[in-house]
Amino acid sequence: MVRYADRAANVKPSTIREILHLTQQSEVISFAGGLPASDLFPxxxxxxxxxxxxxxxxxxxxxxxxxxxxxxxxxxxxxxxxxxxxxxxxxxxxxxxxxxxxxxxxxxxxxxxxxxxxxxxxxxxxxxxxxxxxxxxxxxxxxxxxxxxxxxxxxxxxxxxxxxxxxxxxxxxxxxxxxxxxxxxxxxxxxxxxxxxxxxxxxxxxxxxxxxxxxxxxxxxxxxxxxxxxxxxxxxxxxxxxxxxxxxxxxxxxxxxxxxxxxxxxxxxxxxxGFLERHVLQVRAYYLVQRDRMLQALTAHFPPGTTWTVPEGGMFIWVTLPVDLDATSLLSQAVAEGVAYVPGAQFFPNGGGSNTLRLAYSVATLVEIDQGIERLGRLIARSTS
Ligand SMILES: Cc1ncc(COP(=O)(O)O)c(C=O)c1O
Known part of the structure; x- marks a missing residue:
């Protein structure tokens, strides 16, 4: 058997990469990968x-x-x-x-x-x-x-x-x-x-x-x-x-x-x-519209008992579900219904966060944001009741 260095034992498969595979199925609306919007590439x-x-x-x-x-x-x-x-x-x-x-x-x-x-x-x-x-x-x-x-x-x-x-x-x-x-x-x-x-x-x-x-x-x-x-x-x-x-x-x-x-x-x-200074103005304006649309959709479609952050920049919203919901087990159902996110537990090195998830608003279109958040809201409401 090939002998690897001890440090290789710590190298784990990346869940993000696995999830990115899912999002390549075109029918899935992905809020998973935190990619920049390619429409912004100059x-x-x-x-x-x-x-x-x-x-x-x-x-x-x-x-x-x-x-x-x-x-x-x-x-x-x-x-x-x-x-x-x-x-x-x-x-x-x-x-x-x-x-x-x-x-x-x-x-x-x-x-x-x-x-x-x-x-x-x-x-x-x-x-x-x-x-x-x-x-x-x-x-x-x-x-x-x-x-x-x-x-x-x-x-x-x-x-x-x-x-x-x-x-x-x-x-x-x-x-x-x-x-x-x-x-x-x-x-x-x-x-x-x-x-x-x-x-x-x-x-x-x-x-x-x-x-x-x-x-x-x-x-x-x-x-x-x-x-x-x-x-x-x-x-x-x-x-x-x-x-x-x-x-x-x-x-x-x-x-x-x-x-x-x-x-x-x-x-x-x-x-x-000065292109950098001009270009970032455009990038910021774009993500602001995306963020606002996702916040509106969350307010409209997510059930009571669910909370989320309001970022002042960047690409991510963090959602906390009712405590008894597990975002990791919910993911396969979400993907089956055509929407993906990253379960929050991934981001905790020593455990915890099972009822949290990360949504990226950077890549989806505005219509996809409405549809994807509606689907996810329905799934969460069904799973809570
Ligand atoms: C917090 C954080 N650090 C670092 C990176 C790596 O970015 P890059 O290697 O593209 O500069 C990312 C990418 O998403 C990130 O979110």
Whole structure:
């Protein structure tokens, strides 16, 4: 028998991938996959940019691990201290940032502190490094500081958070809470991994500063081009203190030398001359309409006893069903009736959340949102009574 490394025992099949298979049946209305709406992809702009990119052989050559300076300059939108390209590392999708951080910060058996529920892809990335999880509950302002403090007191030194319009809950952490968490990280010399792929997708409420602007030493920030341009280029970035970025750069070099020179050049070219700022306005307006339609449909069709979040940006609504309903067992019936979602239990590393589910409003058409939510509402009402 082939002998795999111990860490391979922790690699589990991804339920998300299984669910995405379901959604490829065209008759199923899918609120499952959190894909960006392909109607928003600026294809004409990218085609013209590609033409220019491909006329320069340097864009097809090997390049430096840190990433294209033009792209890193475009990213220097954060605090004054982090306005230098040396604070940035371009990665192959922000998902790669999770893997690199796992390599840098997580020893086998280490406790990674997460909010419960949290982004499934982060759990799967840290699983490979044989992480264990401390799941800290959250309230309306975000992860509870007392739980984080306790975890740090017990020896944990790595905290993963997705503070804006979180995947899966759609909730946003308050500014006060961000300061509290950063203060704790500094006190215990712990790292906060601030995963922020939805940052620019705010369509209501007030901007809340990222934690990276609140600490010059203990926060590693991850951003993504997937939701503001296209996910197919696989482009994201890490930003943080220079010594940390240097370590991550060496680790990335060992993994893949560098992110594709060609896709980096394409993104830099497509987003230049203020296109990024103009384009995100369109992206936000689009998702606001989608969100409002889903909220209206939920109000119209979901039975009493069911509650949901109202996100100020991003792509997700988190639904809590009456306690005796199990969203995982309900899924096969939902798919049989032509509608899919992600059962919330998936997002809890240590169990719980059986009566919760995640709905993405990004991909479905407005008519599909009405029909899908009506079907789901009927199923929930039938299962409750
Ligand atoms: C919270 C979160 N982090 C990271 C990612 C990975 O994004 P990408 O690798 O496309 O940048 C996603 C994708 O959906 C996400 O929701």
């Amino acid at each position: 294809i004409g702009r990218m085609r013209e940019a590609a033409d220019r990119v491909l006329s320069d052989a340097a864009n097809l050559q090997y390049s430096i691990t840190e990433g294209e300076v033009r792209l890193r300059e475009l990213l220097a939108w954060q605090s004054a201290e982090l306005a230098d390209p040396s604070n940035f590392l371009v990665v192959s999708g922000s998902q790669q940032g999770l893997d690199l951080a796992g390599k840098l910060f997580v020893n086998p058996g280490d406790a990674v502190v997460v909010e419960a529920p949290t982004y499934l892809g982060a759990l799967r990335a840290f699983d490979v490094y044989q992480a264990t999880y401390v799941a800290v509950p959250s309230d309306g302002e975000g992860i509870e500081p007392s739980g984080v403090e306790q975890a740090f007191r017990n020896g944990a030194r790595f905290l993963y958070l997705n503070p804006n319009f979180s995947n899966p809950t759609g909730r946003t952490m308050s500014e006060r809470r961000r300061h509290q968490i950063v203060d704790l990280a500094e006190e215990f010399d712990a790292i906060v991994y601030e995963d922020d792929p939805y940052a620019l997708l705010r369509f209501s409420g007030e901007f809340v500063p990222p934690m990276i602007t609140m600490s010059s030493s203990n926060v590693l920030y991850a951003g993504s081009f997937s939701k503001i341009l296209v996910p197919g280029l696989r482009l994201g970035w890490l930003s943080g203190p220079v010594p940390m970025i240097e370590k991550l750069t060496m680790i990335k070099q060992a993994a893949d030398l560098h992110t594709s020179t060609t896709t980096q050049a394409l993104a830099a070219e497509a987003l230049a001359d």
